[in-house]
Amino acid sequence: MTEEITFALDIGTRTIVGVLIRKTENGYQIIDSAVREHQTRAMLDGQIHNVAKVAEAVAELKNELEAKTELKLKKVAIAAAGRALKTVTQTNSLELDKSRYIEEEDLKNLELTTIKQAQDKIHKSEKNTVRMKNNNNQKQAKEAVDYHFVGYTVRNYQLDGMNLGHLLGQRGKIMEVELVATFLPRIVIDSLLAVINRVDLEVEHLTLEPIAASHIVIPESMSNFNLALVDIGAGTSDIAITKKGSISGYAMVPIAGDEITEIISNKFLVDYNNAEKLKCNLLNKEKLELKTILGDQIELEKEEVLAAIETELDRLSTAIAESILEINSQPPQAVIFIGGGSLTPGLKEKFASKIDIIENRIGIRKREDLENIEGEITGVNTTQTLTPLGIAVLTxxxxxxxxxxxxxxxxxxxxxxxxxxxxxxxxxxxxxIELKQLNPRPGMGITATVNGNLKTVKGELGSPAKILLNQEESKLQAAVNNGDQISFKPGLAGKDAEAKIKDLIPESDLVDYTIYLNETKNVIETQVFQNDKLVTLDTELIDGAEIKYTVPQTIKDALVQIMEVPAADFGKQKIEYSFNGQPETITDSKYFITTDAGKIVELDQFLKTGLKLLIKNKAKSDFTIKDLLKKKGNQEIHFYFNGSRLSVPDQIWSVEVNGEKVELDYQIEAGDQIRAFSRTLTIAGVFEYINYNISEKMKNKMEILLNGKVVDLKTKIKAEDKLKVKLNI
Structure with a gap:
C-alpha cells in the first residue's frame, strides 16, 4: 500500500466496514470499500467477544480490497468503542514555591497530576463496584477492570482565583485546572489489537469512534457551538459533547439498534438476521413480509411493528437524553444523529420530548452531507459510513x-x-507512577511568635525528579517512540524545618557582661523564655511556640537577673505615716548600692563588663524627721557664734513619735504617728540646738552681744547675725 492511500476499519457490533481513501485537491476520494456482517454474535455492545470470528471477517474484507485494488495492505486505522468508556471530571490545584511566570513544565505537572487523580478515582470506583458484586456473588468473583488513559480536554484554568484561557506565560502562584479525562478498558483495546495482529496488519492510527465521527460531521464553522453528536450503532450509542472548539465529554449508552432488533425477533418469532432486515425495511415499506422460525410466511403492517418497538425506542431516547444532560449539565444547542440506528422512524420525535429541544434542532447526518469526499461506500446505509470515513480522514x-x-x-x-x-x-x-514524586512537597516550616512578632523558619524545598529518555536527561513533554527506555527517579521531599532559639533572635540582641556583686562573679546575658520556660540559646525551637526575651542594658536589669527578684523591688518603696494627725506617704529604696569605691550607683546606668558593685538591704528608711521638716518648708539659717559660722533651723521643733520625744535624725518607719511643735528661733533656742549648756551661775556672769549690742536669751536671731558670749569674772 502506498503512503498516499489510507485503509480504515470500523468494526461494529453487526457490521465491519473497510474503506480506502486518498487525498485530492478538493478533499478526499474513496478508492474502494468492502462490508462484512458478522455471521454470529461475535460482538456485543461494541465489545469483541470472539477474537477469532471477528478476525476471520476482517481477513475476508482485507482480501477483497486487496483483490479489487491489487494493493498490499499493511497498515490500518481503527477506532475503539464500548459501553465501558469512562469520563472523569477532575479539578486540581498546584501551588508554586513563589509567585512567578508559569513555564510549560509547571503546566504539564499540573495537568498530569490532575489526570492521575482522575485515574485513581476511576480505579477506586471500579474496585468498590467489583467488591460489592463479589460480596453478593462469591462464586463469580471478578477482578477490577484495568483502564487505558486515552486523552483529556481542559475545561477551565484559574490562576490565583481568576479564570483564564491559558496559564502559560502568566504570572502567579496558585494554578488550578478543571479537565475531562477519558479512559477505556484495556480489554477493549487489547481485543482490537488481537484482531489486527491476526490478519497481519499494523495499527497506523487508533482513535475513539465519537472523535472520528465528529471530525467530519461537525463543520469547522459550528465548532464553537455546544453540540451533542450521537452515533447509534448496533450495540452501543456513542455520545460526544463539543464546546468551544473541542470535545468536552464522552459517554456510551449500552442501548442501540440490537435492542430494537431483539424486540422484533421476540415479538414476531423471527430469527435475529431476519428481524434486522425487517427493521431496515421500516424506512421504505408500508407492508412487510417475513418468515417465522416455525416456517410460516406472514405479512405485517409498518404501524404494527412501530407499535411493538415504541417502548424500547422510548427507553433508548431517555437513556441518550439523560447521558447528554449528565455530562453537559444542560440541553445542548443542537443534537446530530449518525449511525444506522438514527434512521429508526419516530426517534427524533421521542428524543425531542426527553431533552427539551425543538425538533428542528435535531438533525441526522448522512454521507450525502459531506461535500469534500468523492465516491461511495456500498453495502450499508449512508449514515453508517460516516464513522469509517471519519477514521480515515482523521488519520x-x-x-x-x-x-x-x-x-x-x-x-x-x-x-x-x-x-x-x-x-x-x-x-x-x-x-x-505516583506523580506527586515529580515535585515532592517542601519540608514543613516552623512558626513562632518572638516578642509578639510572627517568625517563620522554612523547610527545605526538596529535589525534583530525574527523568532519563534513552539515558539522556529529558522532560515530561518529550515525545517517545516504540522501544524507548525511560528511567524515572523520584524527587526527594524537603526536610522539615529545624531551628534553635538563637536562630530567631537578632545577633545584636544576644549580649553578655561579666560583673561582680559583693565580690561574686556573675555573667549577665540575654534571657529567653519558650512557652514561659527559661531556656538556653541552643534549645530546639518548638513549632507554634511563644518566645519572649529581654536584653539586659542597665545595672537594674543585671540586679534583677542575679538576685532573681522583680524589677519593682529596685524601685522606691512606699512608707505611710501620719504627721500631726494627717496621713502622708514618702518613697524610698530597699537597697543601698555603691561601687567598690563607695560611690552611689544609679540603677539606670548602662552595663559594662568588669563593673564591681556592693549592695545591702536598708534596715530602715534614710528619710529622717529633719528631712520631713525640710519638706514642710523648714529652712536653715547661717550665723556666726564667737567667730565660727553655724547653721540652725529657722524654727525650733519639738517632735514626738508614737508618744515619745525624738531627735531630728530619727529615721521614719511605716506606721509612725508623728507630732511636731515649733517656736520662733531665739538665742536660747540656738544654745539648746547646739547643746550649749548655761548654768544659773553662768547666767549671772554672762554677757550676750548680738551684732555688738547687749541682748538677753529671748532675743530673736536672724541670718548672718554675729553672736558673742562674754563671761565677767
Whole structure:
C-alpha cells in the first residue's frame, strides 16, 4: 500500500466496514470499500467477544480490497468503542514555591497530576463496584477492570482565583485546572489489537469512534457551538459533547439498534438476521413480509411493528437524553444523529420530548452531507459510513501516527495508547507512577511568635525528579517512540524545618557582661523564655511556640537577673505615716548600692563588663524627721557664734513619735504617728540646738552681744547675725 492511500476499519457490533481513501485537491476520494456482517454474535455492545470470528471477517474484507485494488495492505486505522468508556471530571490545584511566570513544565505537572487523580478515582470506583458484586456473588468473583488513559480536554484554568484561557506565560502562584479525562478498558483495546495482529496488519492510527465521527460531521464553522453528536450503532450509542472548539465529554449508552432488533425477533418469532432486515425495511415499506422460525410466511403492517418497538425506542431516547444532560449539565444547542440506528422512524420525535429541544434542532447526518469526499461506500446505509470515513480522514489529518507503542519504564514493559504523539508524561501515567514524586512537597516550616512578632523558619524545598529518555536527561513533554527506555527517579521531599532559639533572635540582641556583686562573679546575658520556660540559646525551637526575651542594658536589669527578684523591688518603696494627725506617704529604696569605691550607683546606668558593685538591704528608711521638716518648708539659717559660722533651723521643733520625744535624725518607719511643735528661733533656742549648756551661775556672769549690742536669751536671731558670749569674772 502506498503512503498516499489510507485503509480504515470500523468494526461494529453487526457490521465491519473497510474503506480506502486518498487525498485530492478538493478533499478526499474513496478508492474502494468492502462490508462484512458478522455471521454470529461475535460482538456485543461494541465489545469483541470472539477474537477469532471477528478476525476471520476482517481477513475476508482485507482480501477483497486487496483483490479489487491489487494493493498490499499493511497498515490500518481503527477506532475503539464500548459501553465501558469512562469520563472523569477532575479539578486540581498546584501551588508554586513563589509567585512567578508559569513555564510549560509547571503546566504539564499540573495537568498530569490532575489526570492521575482522575485515574485513581476511576480505579477506586471500579474496585468498590467489583467488591460489592463479589460480596453478593462469591462464586463469580471478578477482578477490577484495568483502564487505558486515552486523552483529556481542559475545561477551565484559574490562576490565583481568576479564570483564564491559558496559564502559560502568566504570572502567579496558585494554578488550578478543571479537565475531562477519558479512559477505556484495556480489554477493549487489547481485543482490537488481537484482531489486527491476526490478519497481519499494523495499527497506523487508533482513535475513539465519537472523535472520528465528529471530525467530519461537525463543520469547522459550528465548532464553537455546544453540540451533542450521537452515533447509534448496533450495540452501543456513542455520545460526544463539543464546546468551544473541542470535545468536552464522552459517554456510551449500552442501548442501540440490537435492542430494537431483539424486540422484533421476540415479538414476531423471527430469527435475529431476519428481524434486522425487517427493521431496515421500516424506512421504505408500508407492508412487510417475513418468515417465522416455525416456517410460516406472514405479512405485517409498518404501524404494527412501530407499535411493538415504541417502548424500547422510548427507553433508548431517555437513556441518550439523560447521558447528554449528565455530562453537559444542560440541553445542548443542537443534537446530530449518525449511525444506522438514527434512521429508526419516530426517534427524533421521542428524543425531542426527553431533552427539551425543538425538533428542528435535531438533525441526522448522512454521507450525502459531506461535500469534500468523492465516491461511495456500498453495502450499508449512508449514515453508517460516516464513522469509517471519519477514521480515515482523521488519520490523514493527524500528524502523529505512532499512537500505540511499547516503551520501557524503569525496566518494566509498558503498552502505551494515546490519541496524539505519546510523551514521557503518558508513559509515566500508564506505568502508574505516583506523580506527586515529580515535585515532592517542601519540608514543613516552623512558626513562632518572638516578642509578639510572627517568625517563620522554612523547610527545605526538596529535589525534583530525574527523568532519563534513552539515558539522556529529558522532560515530561518529550515525545517517545516504540522501544524507548525511560528511567524515572523520584524527587526527594524537603526536610522539615529545624531551628534553635538563637536562630530567631537578632545577633545584636544576644549580649553578655561579666560583673561582680559583693565580690561574686556573675555573667549577665540575654534571657529567653519558650512557652514561659527559661531556656538556653541552643534549645530546639518548638513549632507554634511563644518566645519572649529581654536584653539586659542597665545595672537594674543585671540586679534583677542575679538576685532573681522583680524589677519593682529596685524601685522606691512606699512608707505611710501620719504627721500631726494627717496621713502622708514618702518613697524610698530597699537597697543601698555603691561601687567598690563607695560611690552611689544609679540603677539606670548602662552595663559594662568588669563593673564591681556592693549592695545591702536598708534596715530602715534614710528619710529622717529633719528631712520631713525640710519638706514642710523648714529652712536653715547661717550665723556666726564667737567667730565660727553655724547653721540652725529657722524654727525650733519639738517632735514626738508614737508618744515619745525624738531627735531630728530619727529615721521614719511605716506606721509612725508623728507630732511636731515649733517656736520662733531665739538665742536660747540656738544654745539648746547646739547643746550649749548655761548654768544659773553662768547666767549671772554672762554677757550676750548680738551684732555688738547687749541682748538677753529671748532675743530673736536672724541670718548672718554675729553672736558673742562674754563671761565677767
Amino acid at each position: 490523514r489529518e493527524t500528524d502523529n501516527k505512532a499512537v500505540f507503542i511499547e516503551v520501557e519504564v524503569n525496566k518494566e514493559q509498558i503498552t502505551l495508547l494515546t490519541l496524539t504523539q505519546p510523551t514521557i508524561a503518558d508513559a509515566l501515567l500508564a506505568a502508574n
